[in-house]
Amino acid sequence: MKPSSHGLTYTLADDPLGGTVRRTVLPSGLRVLTESIPAMRSATVGVWVGVGSRDEVPELSGASHFLEHLLFKGTRRRSALDISAQIEAVGGETNAYTAKEFTCYYARVLDSNVSLAIDVLGDVLCDSLITESDVETERGVILEEIAMQRDEPGDEVHDLFAAAVYGTHPLGRDIAGTPETVARLDRDEIFRFYKSRYTAPTMVVAAAGNVNHDQVVALVAEAFAPLLTGLADPLPLRAPAAWSGSLPDRRLLVATRDTEQAHIVLGGEGLARRDERRFAFEVLCNVLGGGMSSRLFHRIREDSGLAYSVYSYTAEFSESGLFGVYAGCAPENVHRVLDLTRGVLAEVAADGIDDEELGRGKGMAKGSIVLGMEDTGSRMGRLGRGELLFGDQLSVDDVLSRVDSVTREEVAALAAEVLGHPRCLAVAGPFDESDFADVVS
Numbered sequence: 001m002k003p004s005s006h007g008l009t010y011t012l013a014d015d016p017l018g019g020t021v022r023r024t025v026l027p028s029g030l031r032v033l034t035e036s037i038p039a040m041r042s043a044t045v046g047v048w049v050g051v052g053s054r055d056e057v058p059e060l061s062g063a064s065h066f067l068e069h070l071l072f073k074g075t076r077r078r079s080a081l082d083i084s085a086q087i088e089a090v091g092g093e094t095n096a097y098t099a100k101e102f103t104c105y106y107a108r109v110l111d112s113n114v115s116l117a118i119d120v121l122g123d124v125l126c127d128s129l130i131t132e133s134d135v136e137t138e139r140g141v142i143l144e145e146i147a148m149q150r151d152e153p154g155d156e157v158h159d160l161f162a163a164a165v166y167g168t169h170p171l172g173r174d175i176a177g178t179p180e181t182v183a184r185l186d187r188d189e190i191f192r193f194y195k196s197r198y199t200a201p202t203m204v205v206a207a208a209g210n211v212n213h214d215q216v217v218a219l220v221a222e223a224f225a226p227l228l229t230g231l232a233d234p235l236p237l238r239a240p241a242a243w244s245g246s247l248p249d250r251r252l253l254v255a256t257r258d259t260e261q262a263h264i265v266l267g268g269e270g271l272a273r274r275d276e277r278r279f280a281f282e283v284l285c286n287v288l289g290g291g292m293s294s295r296l297f298h299r300i301r302e303d304s305g306l307a308y309s310v311y312s313y314t315a316e317f318s319e320s321g322l323f324g325v326y327a328g329c330a331p332e333n334v335h336r337v338l339d340l341t342r343g344v345l346a347e348v349a350a351d352g353i354d355d356e357e358l359g360r361g362k363g364m365a366k367g368s369i370v371l372g373m374e375d376t377g378s379r380m381g382r383l384g385r386g387e388l389l390f391g392d393q394l395s396v397d398d399v400l401s402r403v404d405s406v407t408r409e410e411v412a413a414l415a416a417e418v419l420g421h422p423r424c425l426a427v428a429g430p431f432d433e434s435d436f437a438d439v440v441s
Contacts, residue, residue: 012393022213029201033383035208043209044376045117046106048384051197054100054170062177063193065098073134075127111210122223135187153263153428160253161265161426167248200227204387208379243320251424251440254433262334262429267324268421273316279402280410283361288312306333349419352412365403
């Protein structure tokens with residue numbers, strides 16, 4: 001720990017696979033983390049805001065995503081063109097995305113342009129104008145984005161699956177909102193949402209690459225100084241609605257689409273983000289549908305030739321999570337694919353996995369961790385997510401050790417529990433709900 005004029009600084013790790021990880025909390029509550037990797041010539045700076053679609057009341061559904069668009073439309077110092085042109089002029093890139101429990105803004109630049117990246121991000125996050133005209137322009141853009149999503153049934157089915165699991169709970173809502181809620185949102189609501197939620201204690205600034213921690217902290221303290229001033233009449237904060245743990249009565253959702261292929265997701269509730277069994281769950285997910293050697297891939301594609309794409313996936317939230325199996329197939333084969341999927345899940349729930357599968361599942365998990373550390377963007381993301389979502393930083397060696405410690409017995413117990421949960425099904429294709437009445441009963 002080292003005191004400074006900007007707050008207390010802690011060295012969290014000296015990772016042999018990376019650089020030195022340090023953390024400073026500014027007096028405002030803003031947290032700054034860096035991973036210094038002198039061998040790299042680039043850096044990625046990200047701002048993680050602990051606000052996402054699940055923090056919205058129903059009438060503000062889509063506000064977080066709307067705001068993500070609007071913050072790039074201009075500040076008192078920069079126009080929308082200035083924001084993009086200044087970063088692109090030095091060969092960098094900037095972007096953002098909204099999730100259910102956070103929003104992330106980032107810029108990737110050469111190491112010599114870190115100060116510019118921090119200045120632009122600070123300006124965008126702290127001093128966006130959010131004008132009436134920009135709201136109307138972006139409203140049209142977002143409505144087109146929603147329409148585009150609905151024209152991609154392979155994407156739409158995943159949103160439909162979340163709604164099948166969580167029902168009317170905020171975790172079940174589309175991140176972008178609906179055409180109706182986006183059409184209703186006005187400038188004052190969005191601006192008050194912005195000033196109420198985008199405060200220093202809700203934010204983490206993470207930077208990875210050839211960066212100097214003390215320099216980054218000083219730049220962040222200057223660029224994000226406006227966060228110390230808030231709105232005189234803020235929108236009252238409401239805690240996110242807690243998940244009850246009870247699945248909705250209606251666990252089947254079908255989007256009837258005139259498509260050449262049926263898209264299905266079958267699954268249910270998974271594990272919460274902080275569940276210590278998450279490492280075993282990753283191994284289980286890899287064995288089920290994590291690659292071309294997985295059970296689902298072999299049973300459905302290699303042995304039966306019924307689908308081109310089939311995989312399993314998870315999503316973790318603060319007190320819940322999702323587990324799903326996706327497949328895209330010809331409509332006439334959809335019930336055969338579902339039968340095979342249910343068969344694989346039942347086998348693993350009853351009998352667990354073998355030693356070879358355990359080793360392969362661990363190897364895939366470890367490989368994805370280490371290979372994912374190959375660029376500054378992924379390292380920045382690891383810093384930001386660790387601080388914002390977990391409140392700590394596990395070193396790569398710590399994570400690899402936890403994966404290595406997973407046993408067949410742990411995976412078997414987890415499979416029996418999770419794969420035994422009530423099933424939910426989402427389908428996008430030329431069907432209606434009566435075609436699947438027996439699948440989730």
